[in-house]
Amino acid sequence: AADGPETMVPVTVETDDPLRSRISREGRAFSARPGPGWTTGADTIREAMVGPLVGESGVIGALTIINRLGEGSRFTDDDLRLLETVANQAAVALENGRLEQSLHELSTLKEALRHQAYHDSLTGLANRLAFVEAVERRLAETVDPTTPTSIVFLDLDDFKIVNDTLGHGAGDDLLI
Secondary structure, eight states, X not given: OOOOTTSOOOOOOOTTOHHHHHHHHHOSOEEEOOOTTOEETTEEOOOEEEEEEEETTEEXXXXXXXXXXXXXXXXXXHHHHHHHHHHHHHHHHHHHHHHHHHHHHHXXXXXXXXXXXXXXXXXXXXXXXXXXXXXXXXXXXXXXXXXXXXXXXXXXXTHHHHHHHHOHHHHHHHHO
């Protein structure tokens, strides 16, 4: 489809743009009549409505509607209130999306830290802390205290000799 007045096109706004400054300053929806030379592609901006997207950290963006369809037709106060309502809802949705992403990242980090706390970094096997907690959990789950419980202990004697004679790389390989 060819770009036309009905096509929505994202626009990058320069930091010194007067509308951008007004958005940051006012923080609420407003109407504007830009000066001469303001264009979006092939269209000259006759009139604009701007609805800032205000989040907890300040203005995070803006919805801008330009050039109401129909010659001589102008945006009304009702149009402005509707845009402000839509902008407020969009800002909440964006903030919720950011919060959801942050919670996901926090959950992922929590799982990674838990894995590091309970596993050996070299072998990936459960470490002493995980072992002790697993034994305590199994003993607590035992319904019949007369049921025998066993633990197998494996000891690797003289492991230092492997590291000293073949190097730490060989020792790591043996452990893995």
